[in-house]
Amino acid sequence: MSTFRSSLLISVLMLCFGTAWAQNGTLTGKFTDAVTGEPVPFAAVAGPNGTGTTTDFDGVYTLSLPAGTHEIKFSNVGYTAASYTVTITSGQETVQNHKGATQTQVLGITTVVGGKFAKALGEEIVTVEVLNRNIIDNSSAFDMDEAMEKVPGVTIVDGQANIRGGSGWSYGAGSRVLVLVDDIPLLTADAADVKWSFIPTENVEQVEVVKGAASALYGSSALNGVINVVTAWPKNEPFTKVIMYTGFTENPKQGQYIWWGRNQPLFGGGNIVHRHKFGQWDFVMSASFNATKSHLEGGSNQEVRTSIKLRHRPKKVAGLSYGVNLNAYNSTGSTFFLWNDADSSAYRPLPGSVSDYSTLRFTADPFLTYFDKRDNRYKFTARYFNALNTNNTGQGSLPQLFYGEFQYQRRFVPIEMNVVAGVAGYYADVRPPGGADDTASLVGKHNGSNFAVYAQIEKKFFEKLTVGFGVRYEYFRIDTFTSDALPVFRAGLNYQAAEATFIRASWGQGYRFPTIAEKFVNTNVGGIGIFPNPELQPETGWSAEIGVKQGVKLGKWLGYVDLAGFINQYKNMMEFTFGQFGPSLPPLFGLGFSSQNIGDTRIMGAELTLIGQGEIANKFPLQILAGYTYIDPKSLNWNDTLVLFNDQGDNAVSTGFARDGMPTYAGTSSSEKNILKYRNRHTIKFDAQIGVKKFEFGASVQYTSFMESIDFLFVSDAIITFEQSLGTKAFSGLKEFREKNERGNTLLDLRMAYNVSPKIKISLICKNVLNQVMMERPAYLSQPRNYTVQMSLEF
Helix, strand or coil, rough: CCHHHHHHHHHHHHHHHHHHHHCEEEEEEEEEEEECCCEEECCCECCCCCCCECCCCCCCCEEECCEEEEEEECCCCCCCEEEEEEEECCCEEEEEEECECCCCCEEEEEECCCCCCCHHHHHHHCCCEEEHHHHHHHHCCCCCHHHHHCCCCCEECCCCCCCCCCCCCCCCCCCCCCEECCEEECCCCCCCCCCCCCCHHHHHEEEEEEECCCCHCCHHHCCEEEEEEHHHHHCCCEEEEEEEEEEEECCCCCCCHHHCCCCCCEEEEEEEEEEEEECEEEEEEEEEEEEECCCCCCCCCCEEEEEEEEEEEECCCCCCEEEEEEEEEEEEEEECCEEEECCCCCCEEECCCCCCEEEHHHEEEEEEEEEECCCCCEEEEEEEEEEEEECCCCCCEEEEEEEEEEEEEEEECCEEEEEEEEEEEEEEECCHHHEEEHHHEEECEEEEEEEEEEEEEEECCCCEEEEEEEEEEEEEEECCECCCCCCEEEEEEEEEEEECEEEEEEEEEEEECCCCCHCCCEECCCCEEEEECCCHHHHEEEEEEEEEEEEEEEEEEEEEEEEEEEEEEECCCCEEEECCCCCCCCCCCCEEEEEEEEECCEEEEEHHHHHHHHHHHHCCEEEEEEEEEEEEEEEECCCEEEEEEECCCCCCCCCCHHHHHHCHHHHHHHHCCCCCCCCCCCCEEEEEEEEEEEEEEEEEEEEEEECCCEHHHHHHHHHHHHHHHHHHCCCCCCHHHHHHCCCCEEEEEEEEEEEECEEEEEEEEEEEECCCCCCCCCCCCCCCCCEEEEEEEEE
């Protein structure tokens, strides 16, 4: 009897499950771009009663639904949402493909960097600006730092990125802005610096800039923001582009600066990129070459770069892709650091300050991504970064970095929620090149490591309100020095008040650990020492922002206006400071620069941005990128005594040429007003390009207000007497030079292009049209008027 009951129960259950399964059918299809036919991966497909899924790498989706008639919604960032009515038949497969129409609104641009997953620009909870391929091409930028200068609120000084005044002049070491290439940090193991010419500009698809603390997602160097460079993969059709250029620098207005006689400084180079699909393999190759004879004597260089991207998407394992990115870069030349004087030798170097160098950098980035049928996405990335630096001063370095990150993402389509979590870490090893002893190295022999865990969640409520929260914990070590890092948090929201109006507010904490170079660099430039500080401590901070992004439509011209107010506050800020930090031996008696903790600081400000593209009068394509940034950077310990350390880790008893001998931040500043050093209160940027038939005309204007505060030493009367004893005049005329340029600097660039055919373009670019003499930093003048002829060909 028991056996009969068991058999009966099993039969009933099988009948019930069989009936339920028979009542379901399968809906499948493919989401493709309506124009290009390219598959659209990770798009949302929503069904009835909270059902839903996302497309895979090939744009394919599968959804099990009850028999009957249902409404199916397709949506993805950058595409117009659409819905279909489908009828599902029990036990059968129904096919519903979708050709997505791209959004013409700039607010629909897809970004990743703000929250580590794709979303529309207008829905970001923090300020994010996007530099697209058109803007990069229009800027005629040979290296990415030239293109980045177009972004409002972003400045590049000596290769170091600065967002909204978060950093001053860092002497090439340390960064509060994390630079990523395809979501992997590009900073080196020793100085955490960026060689912008290492980035394959010719294959960049877009650049995403996060303004404000992003340490909760990206870690230590993201205290001031993040710049993520996204490179391109091939489309259905092969693509090849070649660019060649050459140019020369014109004589400055000040004839006494000219050292080259009739042999004008020349520059030239070219690049090529090829993208191709071979079945399930994606292949990208790019290369570039550039040679420059600088307007600064002793500042010439030659650069060669090559990159390969390879990705495989096996058919037998749906949702899996893996590959590797390889980059190699070699640069040789000489470095100009300080002028000889402010008069006739402003383009000539201070004797002993020029060094011949050779740099070889190589990265290998393996990666693997798997997207399963339950909408889970797993991503593993790694990097080996080798950078060999040598020079004729006998001081070089061989930094090596091993980086890895595992990331998990889940998109809950029915409830409109995204979850990201991951672990990341690196090991850094820095040593002298060629097995030399520590004295033949800029920083000696050191190693460090990092480990981090992070998580981020964003949820949309009522189809208009997006709320996000993130947290990260990090551990750092350099030799025996370890961090006491606490978790850092971020939170924000974005509310869509109208169809094209988005209001946002955010708050985020930040943390930055010193770099090996900041703690241990030991060198001199023209006799001026740059000393280590083994007692340098980490800095922390937070940022808050409120902003509104308003879409603008004028006929076929679409764009947005963004207004933001922000505050960044730092505790124990690290900044290079002049003082007596080395041995008290002649001729300089230990005077020089050293990275020191200078107390607490606060930077408040506002920013207005206008970005747009489209047609005016229905026939003239117009693209605009413009912005105004105001900052008020203050020390919160202006008159407090600084606690400084010398190269041995002992208290430094003197601040050198401080004002009135005051060992305070005020005493080290050239300004009597409370303002942080090496900042510009006002910056204005405007770039526009318009097309008229086969011609394109463009203009770029950049204004920076007077840099009110630099190191007091550079403008003190005592420097004249001191330099006379050394037989130099590098800083003696700096005060007078600054007084003549208190109105700030205005840089005007003009360009014109002619499209010989849809695939051939010839451009003429004139930079610094007004031939202004501009000081980027103390004792360093920028390039006078220069001309470039460029030709681009597409195949």
